[in-house]
Amino acid sequence: MTNAADAEKLGTARKVQAEFGQKSGYFLEHRVEHVEGRKIAYLIDEDNFGISRLLSRPGFSLELDPQGDEATRVIFSFFHDPRGFKGRIMNPLIKLQQRRNRLAALGSLKRRAEEMVRLQSKK
Numbered sequence: 001m002t003n004a005a006d007a008e009k010l011g012t013a014r015k016v017q018a019e020f021g022q023k024s025g026y027f028l029e030h031r032v033e034h035v036e037g038r039k040i041a042y043l044i045d046e047d048n049f050g051i052s053r054l055l056s057r058p059g060f061s062l063e064l065d066p067q068g069d070e071a072t073r074v075i076f077s078f079f080h081d082p083r084g085f086k087g088r089i090m091n092p093l094i095k096l097q098q099r100r101n102r103l104a105a106l107g108s109l110k111r112r113a114e115e116m117v118r119l120q121s122k123k
Contacts, residue, residue: 010034013045020101025049032059039063054087054094055080074109076102 008014013030025048033041041061044051051058058080065073078098082091 008034008040018049020049023049029059033061037064052083054083054090056083056087057081074106076106078102 016027028046029042043059063075082088
């Protein structure tokens with residue numbers, strides 16, 4: 001298990017604290033893909049949100065695609081296999097919620113990047 005001071009690499013496991021709405025919890029995940037400066041992907045091994053009851057092999061990836069000198073396309077993907085009957089029934093709702101979560105995360109990342117550019121231009 002890594003801590004904040006350790007460099008992560010392929011196969012590295014980590015524990016991530018998270019909040020979804022009113023619920024706080026954690027994910028134990030490990031890195032399954034690593035392309036330096038371009039892409040990372042993780043599989044979630046354990047959580048206390050109940051994801052594993054409905055999904056098997058849940059995970060996500062984050063990819064950076066340079067679009068010239070001053071822009072980068074960020075691709076944030078969530079992937080999983082539905083688990084059992086309930087997982088298949090809930091899958092459309094899960095996909096919708098994950099889309100909302102990804103868009104919120106990307107919006108936050110965009111605001112932070114724009115803030116950093118603004119601060120750099122004031123120097």
